[in-house]
């Protein structure tokens with residue numbers, strides 16, 4: 001386990017909640033809706049609104065998740081700046097892929113009636129096959145659905161080549177989960193080089209890459225590529241997580257006429273938000289130093 005991950009796991013849950021506050025819109029549907037409206041009104045940033053939750057093992061809780069998404073879709077009528085995203089482990093994968101597909105189908109078909117896009121998020125590698133199976137099934141039926149591919153996985157190029165032959169919106173990211181060396185790259189710089197290549201492969205195959213990274217150098221590399229190759233701005237977009245401080249590059253991209261979309265998660269039940277918050281904190285380079293400083297500060301009376 002990495003040092004930062006170990007520190008995050010030692011943190012008491014209430015402290016995780018405090019530290020993770022910038023990465024989460026709040027509790028309740030209204031918090032997600034108002035954060036997305038604010039990002040749009042203040043800065044012209046699009047959003048993907050996500051109900052936090054994973055590893056749900058109870059039918060009635062899965063039904064609750066579906067209801068929250070249906071309400072969210074209703075509330076998003078006319079708000080063209082927002083999309084939504086879903087996770088298989090939140091929507092019944094424990095019961096099998098057909099049950100999960102049915103739950104997602106309800107959400108995607110309702111969203112489709114108002115032309116609202118839905119992304120099926122990608123979790124760790126035990127779920128890659130099933131997530132792609134669900135995505136392929138949904139894409140056969142609906143135009144308003146996309147998914148996520150992780151450039152660290154060796155399989156991702158094949159997964160790109162196996163995408164449906166109609167245009168797909170694919171979020172391409174390095175992937176947040178540590179994956180074993182027999183299936184995934186281990187060096188971040190390699191993952192980022194691969195992300196750049198995957199983005200090109202997606203474009204070449206007629207898809208719409210959603211370039212999800214906070215790495216300014218990598219973003220600038222993509223900007224130069226798009227410019228040199230005259231790629232129209234409606235063929236791709238940039239995505240970042242709310243809470244990661246990237247105002248200046250976001251402004252630069254917006255000034256260039258690019259779409260920039262923030263991932264805006266909200267929680268209904270705090271216990272389901274914990275895993276997401278811990279991953280965000282482990283990804284925050286300042287966090288470990290900050291926590292250590294507080295601990296050392298307390299123990300030395302400073």
Ligand SMILES: Cc1cc2nc3c(=O)[nH]c(=O)nc-3n(C[C@H](O)[C@H](O)[C@H](O)COP(=O)(O)OP(=O)(O)OC[C@H]3O[C@@H](n4cnc5c(N)ncnc54)[C@H](O)[C@@H]3O)c2cc1C
Nearest residue numbers: 121122173174175176212213214239240241263280283284
């Ligand atoms: C919109 C979006 C959706 C995503 N969806 C998925 C998904 O479905 N599945 C999946 O596996 N992964 C997903 N991810 C996570 C992604 O795969 C990466 O793990 C994450 O973006 C960090 O990688 P990076 O490319 O930003 O590079 P990094 O090298 O990790 O980050 C670059 C720089 O950004 C800053 N930074 C990064 N994270 C933080 C943070 N939490 N707090 C403060 N600063 C930070 C740091 O300065 C860091 O040096 C998503 C990411 C985004 C932006």
